[in-house]
Amino acid sequence: MGRAGQRIEDGVARLNEWIVTRPRTVIALFLVMTAVFAGGMTAVETQTDATAGFSEDLPEQEALDAINREFEDPFEADDETTQLIHDGNDVLSREELVTMLRLLEQIDEREDLRMESATGPATIVAQSLDPSAETPSAQRLAVESATDAEIRRTVRRLSENQQFSAVVSDDFNPNDASASTTVTVVTHDVPRGFDDLQSVQTEIRTLADDEPADIRAFGSGIVNAETGSIITDSLLIVMPIVVILLLGFLAVAYRDPIDLALGLSALLMTLVWTFGFLGISGIPFDQQQVAVPVLLLAVGVDFGIHFINRYREETVKGYDAVPAMRIAANQLAIAFVIVTVTAVFGFGANVVSDLEPIRNLGLVSAVGIVFTFLIFGLFLPAAKLELDRLRDRYGVPEFGSTPIASEESALGRLLSVSVTVGERAPALFVVALVLAAGGLGAYGAGVDTTFEQEDFLPPEEEPGYVDYIPEPFAPGEYTVTNTLNLLEENFEASQDTSITIFVEGPMTEDHALEALAEPNDDPPDALAVGPGGGAETTSIVTVIRSHAQSDEEFAALVARNDRDGNGVPDRNLDRIYAELLESSAGPRAAQYLTEDRRGAQIEYTVESGATQREIAADGAEQADRFRYAATATGQIIIFDAISGIIFESAIQGLVLAVVLTGVFLVITYGVLEGMPLLGIVNVFPITVAVASLVGTMRLLGLPLNALTATILSIAIGIGIAYSVHITARFIDEYGDSGDNGDNGDNGDNGNNGDVAASLRTTLTGTGGALTGSMLTTALGTGALALAITPVLGNFGLLIALSVIYSFVISVVALPPALFLWDRYQTGRRRGM
Structure with missing residues (x-):
């Protein structure tokens, strides 16, 4: 030594x-x-958001944060929502619609639950029956006073309504006017930084559990509550x-x-x-x-x-x-x-x-x-x-x-x-x-x-040994995974089958919209889900095209400034944006073009069978095809x-x-x-x-x-x-x-x-x-x-x-x- x-x-x-x-x-x-x-x-604090902290400093997360900043008014209150998922044999029947409206009425009567509005099949049907019915109470009366036949006719008429179709399950049958599952979205009027949504949603879940129908409340507060319990x-x-x-x-x-x-x-x-x-x-x-x-x-x-x-x-x-x-x-x-x-x-x-x-x-x-x-x-x-x-x-x-x-x-x-x-x-x-x-x-x-x-959530079916765990060690009841699976099985739109590309550049230049549209003609495989192998997108370009179909004056304006006739204007873009934003399509357009007109987001539908890795790789490849700086983002890409x-x-x-x-x-x-x-x-x-x-x-x-x-x-x-x-x-x-x-x-x-x-x-x-x-x-x-x-x-x-x-x-x-x-x-x- x-x-x-x-x-x-x-x-x-x-x-x-x-x-x-x-x-x-x-x-x-x-x-x-x-x-x-x-x-x-x-002083120990429990972190209930299971995925919090994992995406910090990621370029993909920063792009998503930029989208949230650019396309939301910073002076507006947070748009916090609770989903009410109604499941059964036929939840579009008159009795089931009344049950949902009665629950909304109870929520609306409770000031502490901060309900601002609610949108779902029951409210849409009620307002179709009585356009003046703006409160849950008035909507319940409208549905209760209608006959079963009137309810069925109204549901059939609403089958072409995109807002209605989005909140009914994929098994919706217009002829029978029936569906097994619906989603009603309750929007809460809360100030920015409100941190008590968990207790609000937990209380709403208690009210839903007291109803005779199978209605479950779901939202970020409930997910965080169950994560903390886990x-x-x-x-x-x-x-x-x-x-x-x-x-x-x-x-x-x-x-x-x-x-x-x-x-x-x-x-x-x-x-x-x-x-x-x-x-x-x-x-x-x-x-x-x-x-x-x-x-x-x-x-x-x-x-x-x-x-x-x-x-x-x-x-x-x-x-x-x-x-x-x-x-x-x-x-x-x-x-x-x-x-x-x-x-x-x-x-x-x-x-x-x-x-x-x-x-x-x-x-x-x-x-x-x-x-x-x-x-x-x-x-x-x-x-x-x-x-x-x-x-x-x-x-x-x-x-x-x-x-x-x-x-x-x-x-x-x-x-x-x-x-x-x-x-x-x-x-x-x-x-x-x-x-x-x-x-x-x-x-x-x-x-x-x-x-x-799902790694952080309990399994849908708890293992058998849980039944033998005595109090006070026995775990509580968990619903989040079951609810997520229910939504995935019944609502194609609820599945995370899209990504977003955030494009940054001068969107008023003549070639700007053409630059947004060109890369979508021949996208990578995971994004090639549109007609002829093209991309299926939603962007400021698709909003312009959609509004031109319903507004002849706007269509003429687009045509005068579309030199190659492909429906994408390539000059006078400032005026086109101004006209669009002042029209009925303005709120939708504002979701895809930033206020300073130096950024745009494009939503892409992705191949449902593609893996997370394939989607992320093809999303990055597609972003590289843009003339301007572009970043692919979205939950799939962030998780990859x-x-x-x-x-x-x-x-x-x-x-x-x-x-x-x-x-x-x-x-x-x-x-x-x-x-x-x-x-x-x-x-x-x-x-x-x-x-x-x-x-x-x-x-x-x-x-x-x-x-x-x-x-x-x-x-x-x-x-x-x-x-x-x-x-x-x-x-x-x-x-x-x-x-x-x-x-x-x-x-x-x-x-x-x-x-x-x-x-x-x-x-x-x-x-x-x-x-x-x-x-x-x-x-x-x-x-x-x-x-x-x-x-x-x-x-x-x-x-x-x-x-x-x-x-x-x-x-x-x-x-x-x-x-x-x-x-x-x-x-x-x-x-x-």
Whole structure:
């Protein structure tokens, strides 16, 4: 060991000496910090908009924001709406129309529900019967006083009305005057910045539920309300299961109620500190953050089991409490630091993402890991010593004080099998693992990447286990996914089958409108849905053409200024715009041409069978065909852009985590032990594990999404702990180049320079603790699979798999790799 390494170990030893000699000071300091962070927990805010933050700074989102700014009057109130979806056998019958109007009447009578207007089949039919019926009450009277025959005749007459057709389902039958589903849109008169729409829509949903008909309220406030409930319900389902699993495995690992209580207290402190940091930093708690407490519990359990197990290994040798804790702390401190730093690299690598929620997840989990290290590395040993002193003073017996495994145990023999196998053909074993990892990684490179709102919503049908969850942990009733599916099945217009291209340029130049129309004659495949393979668009050009068909004077004006006779004027555009905007078509024209006439939007219908990626690519290609600057946007395109960033974030996070971890371990082992190559040996198992995980993702059809994209770097952060702990214990047993095994702090292991013996001692000692932590971590994180939302469920499953892969591959891959390392070391020493 070099001087730098010796100084580091001396510093660690001095810190540990302070801990074991002043445990009460350490305990008091940590309790004060816990109180401070507990105060911060009161400031934690929940982010209920599941997709918020993902589209920040995207050019596609900025284009959409520009459209919203340019085509909306900034001095008008926000146009907030609630949809009332009426479903049944025939919701256009007289009785059903009256039911809807009665509900609208109740909403209108409530000032707190801020209803400004309502538009739907019932209101349109009522006003067709009585044009003077402007209030829901008057409209209800108009429908009630009409006969069934009059209602049917009115509905048949309205079948040609575009506004009416848009709010009845696709199965609308004009002859029978029937439809299975309708949508009524309630517009709310709210000031800009109004933030209580959620309670308004929730109250409207209550009124709708009281009606005898199947009427459901839907809107952004209801979506956000259910998203917030999903976060709470997921925690209420997952955390008790995690706690029960932890209690079961910790009871087996600790076998002592006092040690069990100590371990749980340390875990609770970790959560308090982390949530307190959330409140103090102002980072919102969203669905992604649900994974953080589970990850921290997993790492904390690992630290706790290792510390208690290592401490017991020394006490069973006859050491008193303080010397035993000193030995355990000195041996584990460096390993804990290495595990913490590599975990920070793994979790924190996500801060390079361009997506804010993923950055926040990386930051919070990295900070939480540091907190976990401080609590389990400093507080736990001090508290353990103080509790043992109190136990001795009051004569409280120990219920279990032996390590988890030994060389004579069945578990110890099983874990050491890889030593025997790895010793016989280490090179062949390592090459086989490298080839397997390469094959799995290549296969996994084809894993899908997605970003969909449905990932954050509960499934339409809740899993069967939900029925057996008792109060108060049972989740509430969720309707959003069912409603979205109902709209998608019954309303073609409700499906997101369009994109928008925002064009910026001088729209008063003679060629401007021709420049908007020309690219639409031969568009890319996803946009070629119009007659003759052209594009089906809505723009200022189509508004001009439509108005010219109904206004002869305007048609003559267009014809005089249309030199090529194609219906698109190419001179005097200023006058044409002025005439158009002053006509009855003015409000519609204003939706496609900016007030300063330097921007226009074009809406494109897209091929219903095209994929998100195809639509985005063809939209970008179409935008490039315009003479002016143009950007394709819309939810489909924005979500595809987010999907691309998710994939980039996953790869960047993985590469950064591997590189930082590898460099850190090479430097650490070089400085501390004079064996830098051990850093590469440490990284070898986790790279195999990550390659296996990616291959498994593709095999199971699990995509990289808003949360699982973080799994690759997080797998590095969690999985590297297994190889680090095994390597750290191996070094203690092996000795520094075979000469310093008599250090009194390592318990006279007697394995100096003997790789096989050192590995067997390591895998039966540390391997036992690793087995316990693997089981608790895998099952604890795997409990996320029971979360209501698919994104959390998939993340929990993958985290559990990554833990299992990391443990198994570390046990299997490290022995042959260390045998090869020893051959290299031995050959190098002989060649010196």
